[in-house]
Amino acid sequence: xxxxxxxxxxxxxxxxxxxxxxxxxxxxxxxxxxxxxxxxxxxxxxxxxxxxxxxxxxxxxxxxxxxxxxxxxxxxxxxxxxxxxxxxxxxxxxxxxxxxxxxxxxxxxxxxxxxxxxxxxxxxxxxxxxxxxxxxxxxxxxxxxxxxxxxxxxxxxxxxxxxxxxxxxxxxxxxxxxxxxxxxxxxxxxxxxxxxxxxxxxxxxxxxxxxxxxxxxxxxxxxxxxxxxxxxxxxxxxxxxxxxxxxxxxxxxxxxxxxxxxxxxxxxxxxxxxxxxxxxxxxxxxxxxxxxxxxxxxxxxxxxxxxxxxxxxxxxxxxxxxxxxxxxxxxxxxxxxxxxxxxxxxxxxxxxxxxxxxxxxxxxxxxxxxxxxxxxxxxxxxxxxxxxxxxxxxxxxxxxxxxxxxxxxxxx
Numbered sequence: 001x002x003x004x005x006x007x008x009x010x011x012x013x014x015x016x017x018x019x020x021x022x023x024x025x026x027x028x029x030x031x032x033x034x035x036x037x038x039x040x041x042x043x044x045x046x047x048x049x050x051x052x053x054x055x056x057x058x059x060x061x062x063x064x065x066x067x068x069x070x071x072x073x074x075x076x077x078x079x080x081x082x083x084x085x086x087x088x089x090x091x092x093x094x095x096x097x098x099x100x101x102x103x104x105x106x107x108x109x110x111x112x113x114x115x116x117x118x119x120x121x122x123x124x125x126x127x128x129x130x131x132x133x134x135x136x137x138x139x140x141x142x143x144x145x146x147x148x149x150x151x152x153x154x155x156x157x158x159x160x161x162x163x164x165x166x167x168x169x170x171x172x173x174x175x176x177x178x179x180x181x182x183x184x185x186x187x188x189x190x191x192x193x194x195x196x197x198x199x200x201x202x203x204x205x206x207x208x209x210x211x212x213x214x215x216x217x218x219x220x221x222x223x224x225x226x227x228x229x230x231x232x233x234x235x236x237x238x239x240x241x242x243x244x245x246x247x248x249x250x251x252x253x254x255x256x257x258x259x260x261x262x263x264x265x266x267x268x269x270x271x272x273x274x275x276x277x278x279x280x281x282x283x284x285x286x287x288x289x290x291x292x293x294x295x296x297x298x299x300x301x302x303x304x305x306x307x308x309x310x311x312x313x314x315x316x317x318x319x320x321x322x323x324x325x326x327x328x329x330x331x332x333x334x335x336x337x338x339x340x341x342x343x344x345x346x347x348x349x350x351x352x353x354x355x356x357x358x359x360x361x362x363x364x365x366x367x368x369x370x371x372x373x374x375x376x377x378x379x380x381x382x383x384x385x386x387x388x389x390x391x392x393x394x395x396x397x398x399x400x401x402x403x404x405x406x407x408x409x410x411x412x
Contacts, residue, residue: 020071
């Protein structure tokens with residue numbers, strides 16, 4: 001933070017302690033302390049506290065969480081003075097003692113949540129959250145037995161959406177990330193900030209209009225290996241109005257970094273469709289409508305332009321449809337460690353079509369089984385560390401798109 005905030009502030013060993021704390025945070029949670037665009041990360045680094053590690057994984061010992069958060073203090077004076085001091089406190093923790101680092105209390109946890117979300121919360125919602133949290137805390141304290149000495153305290157704060165969704169999926173229950181109406185329960189844009197709103201059609205569905213490309217993450221890890229991810233899409237604005245482009249679809253398997261030597265690269269698998277018109281001003285049938293399956297690599301910081309659209313696995317010309325708004329179309333991906341299958345439903349009453357499937361060959365390659373007649377066989381390299389338990393979401397490229405019914409359903 002001292003380097004990002006004031007360039008004239010001297011750096012010393014406490015900056016290295018911050019870096020060690022950030023690394024330890026990532027190791028135990030699977031997430032970096034802050035995520036987003038470069039500008040967003042710099043702002044968060046200076047202004048916002050990181051999320052509690054135990055909010056990602058409640059089994060993290062509270063003493064270890066305290067050590068990590070002491071390393072990540074904004075003020076260098078509040079961190080460990082050296083790596084040796086950090087190592088000594090870790091030794092105390094590993095030996096079963098009480099570390100020097102202060103435990104994060106419930107008041108601080110509530111305050112940190114409010115500070116992280118203050119741009120989305122009104123004053124009324126802030127007060128309501130504090131009141132509800134205090135009420136819940138009082139009820140828990142009234143009914144819970146007193147903790148015995150040396151017993152780690154259990155957080156009484158509500159779990160976040162990621163934890164709750166994973167619990168439902170692991171219990172075999174489907175999860176709705178975006179309902180029939182309204183905005184997502186949680187989202188994170190991986191190519192810069194994006195504003196979501198309700199559809200201009202007035203049906204209450206979620207809507208995004210963008211002049212660039214958007215990778216909208218809806219869940220960071222499904223927590224299960226086998227599932228179906230499905231989303232309904234509707235074109236609202238012709239791609240030409242937004243100056244070419246106009247793709248949208250679900251993605252799975254977001255890998256970051258896609259290229260180990262460069263952390264700015266993202267990679268994912270997606271099925272998508274586009275609807276274009278030759279005449280921009282006259283409502284009517286689309287002149288060039290296609291559906292594709294891609295292995296995609298993007299480089300952040302390039303204005304949303306793809307570094308490489310690696311392979312057009314499947315391409316199918318659609319029957320011309322009138323739009324503005326267009327018909328609702330359902331796209332689904334069946335995911336497992338062994339195979340990925342891409343499906344397409346051109347209209348609500350249409351029969352679902354299989355676009356393509358990727359069959360895993362060991363740990364190094366996928367083999368493509370295309371459904372497009374005449375497509376040659378193909379093998380592709382698997383991203384390092386790829387599993388079926390990677391972020392899922394929606395990809396939109398230069399279009400106005402409404403979407404709803406984003407669901408994940410466990411599969412046998």
